[in-house]
Amino acid sequence: MTEKITVALAGNPNVGKTSIFNAITGSKQHVGNWPGVTVERKMGKRVHNDLEMEIVDLPGTYSLTAYSLDEIIARDFIIEEKPDIVVQVVDATNLERNLYLTTQLMELGVNLIIALNMTDLSLAKGDRIDAGKMQEFLEVPVVSTIGSKGNGIEGLLEEITKEFQRPQETDNVFTYDDAIEKVSEDLESVLESDPFFIHYPSRWFSLKLLEGDENIIRKAKESDSYPGIEKILNKVDAELLEAKIADQRYKTIQTMLRQVCNINTCSLSGSDMVDRVVTNKYLGIPVFLSLMWAAFEVTFTFATPFMNMIDIFFGWLAEAVTNVISVPWLASLVGEGMIAGVGSVLIFLPNILLLFFMISLMEDSGYMARAAFIMDKLMSRIGLHGKSFIPLVMGFGCNVPAIMATRTIEDTRDRLITILITPFMSCGARLPVYVLLAGAFFGRDAGVVIFSLYALGILIAVVSAKLMRGTVLRGEDTPFIMELPSYRVPTLKGSAIHMWERGQIYLKKAGTIILIGVVGVWLLASLPAPGSNAVFASDAIYGTTQSVIGVIGQFMEPLVAPLGFDWKIAVALLFGVVAKEIVVGSMGVLYGAGENEDNLSQILAAGAMTPLAGLGLMVFTLLYAPCFACIGVIKRETGSWKWTMFQLLYGTSLAWIFAFIVFQAGSRMGLLV
């Protein structure tokens, strides 16, 4: 008979928690979100000694306060779900700060096991840690592990089994001075006499009250015994206590460390030496830019052959299938709708996999924190965190993986703003539109025009970020307190798992939205217009005035006329939501140029469109609703249709306004005629 137990993995960020999680669960894991929020929740299973362990990876935290979403999630899980065992992964090279979280986990009264991780690195550093003595002092099991190599995992599982079968009573190892202990006792007796607090460990709750934890005070206010609690709290100086409690936790840790280990602190670590170059006043920025360039090149250049292969394969498949199916509309639905739709989902996969491989290398090595350290000043000017820089740069390649890369930004609001402004980074798919139009209308100045469009995108992103910070996403700035973890050699396995996980999320969550969008547009372009006697899904009507989309385009003409666009442009822009580069192809068909871009360029230059309208169209393409793939990942990453629609409407409104200004002001001033 197997018994089911829940094991929560807790720990500071950068302690190798993910590698322990991977080592325990192997491939049996799935990623979801914590209820109601977009913070990721990883779960996995492992059977050991007739125990079916459900492993829950808690967000990495330094403490358990109410000031960060991650910490609230972790502590709420522990209090409400009451996991059978909590394993805290502790970085053996950085014991003092890591054990601070231990003090709070012990106060929560959980069945704690400590996985003393990266013991190989601490040994190499010259530290001697006596795990046995540590176990004696803390009165909880301590297991040495090396997560990246999978060492010590069996021992850890064994200890989990033992602890589950015979939970050990632990005393309060972490005690405070008499004054604090006295008030805490008074509070505890009030809490214990009120059944309202039955679910909360009373010592932890009383200490949180003394620390002035806002969530806990709010909770206490709901109870009938709050007047009694308030009376006790009024007698103490909260600000002083808060510092004292933190201080005394660290004091106890120091006392213990003196007994259990001999830490070698004098030598300059390898990390310090690397940082002398990497975050150097003069070299820091050049090193950062070169690494960014390399990551960009790998992501977008290496991906090109794979993307071409996907493109060719699906093109071939669509044609092959079309030839086999004798019913024309069905052939078109399967070929141009569904297969093309699947193709347009898969086409982004090489970019996503490569980008996340690169990001994983940067994160696991510890460089990501340095990148944020270097770019923070610049990003803080627009109210963002240093970590927002990398997704924004990647946006120039493709917005889809860039938006997924915002996962590295911890603060929810910073992340949301970064997601909302990333589409203004002009992606690679918009370039063909610029090349065509700038080439047709601006000849030798085409380069300047295209460069200005990229600059306009950045400008709009910057202004938008400031604007959102001041309006829809207002609020207290989160303090910037970031660890610069020691450099480590990333493991291929860790990066590969991370990369694959992102790819899967993209396919599952964003894939559906993209597919529906693409097939939807196919349907609009294939359905004969009302009153037309054309054949459904025949080549002759695809996207023309004979089709529904053509009618919609004509209907929209008055809306886009002030921008100097006709209905054909309106239709091409509708197609552009499938993928931006399709704008060019659609214009080719609609202006009767076929697939030859030179023809189209000549037709446009000969007067099918004015140069001002052409410039307006480029601006419009830069700013308006992103493609379905991008919309899909915005939905997935924000977890909200409201913000997805906001981005769509905000971008499209800006696109209209800017194209209007270009066309109207330009015409009035007699420019480009």
Next chain:
Amino acid sequence: MNEKTLDFIEPDTSVKILKVAGQKSSRKRILDMGLTPGTRVDVVRRAPLGDPVEFKLKGYNLSLRKREAETVLVEIVE
């Protein structure tokens, strides 16, 4: 007295924490990260653009923006 706020300390200087002031949420986080009164902190370097600043304490490296460092009262130790 030799009291200063942490943002004024030049790199390659060691200080001792006296007090953490500032908003409740940032104060609590700063204390949790180990900048409790009496702790020794080495100022390592400023970022290439001048902000944030990197510190070393309790055997690890931490960075704070000047805005946060400004809330930490310290004295220089020799």
